[in-house]
Amino acid sequence: FFVTGARVNAKDSKWLTPLHRAVASCSEVLLKHSADVNARDKNWQTPLHIAAANKAVKCAEALVPLLSNVNVSDRAGRTALHHAAFSGHVEMVSLLLSRGANINAFDKKDRRAIHWAAYMGHIEVVKLLVAHGAEVTCKDKKSYTPLHAAASSGMISVVKYLLDLGVDMNEPNAYGNTPLHVACYNGQDVVVNELIDCGANVNQMNEKGFTPLHFAAASTHGALCLELLVCNGADVNIKVSESKAI
Numbered sequence: 303f304f305v306t307g308a309r310v311n312a313k314d315s316k317w318l319t320p321l322h323r324a325v326a327s328c329s330e331v332l333l334k335h336s337a338d339v340n341a342r343d344k345n346w347q348t349p350l351h352i353a354a355a356n357k358a359v360k361c362a363e364a365l366v367p368l369l370s371n372v373n374v375s376d377r378a379g380r381t382a383l384h385h386a387a388f389s390g391h392v393e394m395v396s397l398l399l400s401r402g403a404n405i406n407a408f409d410k411k412d413r414r415a416i417h418w419a420a421y422m423g424h425i426e427v428v429k430l431l432v433a434h435g436a437e438v439t440c441k442d443k444k445s446y447t448p449l450h451a452a453a454s455s456g457m458i459s460v461v462k463y464l465l466d467l468g469v470d471m472n473e474p475n476a477y478g479n480t481p482l483h484v485a486c487y488n489g490q491d492v493v494v495n496e497l498i499d500c501g502a503n504v505n506q507m508n509e510k511g512f513t514p515l516h517f518a519a520a521s522t523h524g525a526l527c528l529e530l531l532v533c534n535g536a537d538v539n540i541k542v543s544e545s546k547a548i
Contacts, residue, residue: 373404387419411444453481454487454490461481482506515540
């Protein structure tokens with residue numbers, strides 16, 4: 303129930319209004335009492351951000367018609383679509399896209415929704431984003447592609463899907479590291495095996511001269527990756543000069 307004169311837009315210590323708190327339950331009631339749909343918390347997140355992150359589709363459906371812009375960014379530069387993609391909720395992503403969400407919006411690190419979906423391994427979200435025109439070769443500020451993101455976190459289903467789309471498996475990031483480099487560094491042996499099977503260059507050097515083998519050897523979880531590389535032609539004699547190894 304509502305007490306007459308209740309402050310429906312009052313903020314708590316985290317700057318959260320009742321509408322932020324209620325996105326999973328009684329948002330319709332708050333909206334009927336003129337709750338501010340554009341209110342922001344300390345992270346600059348609106349109720350739509352919260353709904354998207356928590357898979358609260360019904361609440362998002364109630365909020366969206368009242369918003370002039372569904373692409374508002376939070377403090378990290380992320381839109382509701384970023385949060386929905388990170389959470390892996392296909393229905394929420396579909397809703398936002400149908401209501402004008404910018405599929406190419408990027409956060410403060412230039413990461414798009416597809417970067418986050420790939421990193422988290424949400425294959426169905428990745429497919430949905432691609433179907434709506436997401437660029438599978440997009441890069442963030444450090445030139446990480448969605449394939450780099452999926453490879454680093456070991457999301458094999460996303461890796462296979464992106465490879466099937468024909469993305470360049472030897473594409474370097476800003477440091478010259480390929481998806482194989484980052485997979486080896488993170489000990490993602492299943493991904494390493496897939497990349498090698500698909501023809502990834504096992505001896506490609508980054509800007510400092512390091513190969514994936516160097517990364518596997520330096521990783522605390524790289525033993526299997528190292529074995530896979532050696533068994534598939536990695537050159538164990540490539541050396542890096544001391545000046546570059548700093």
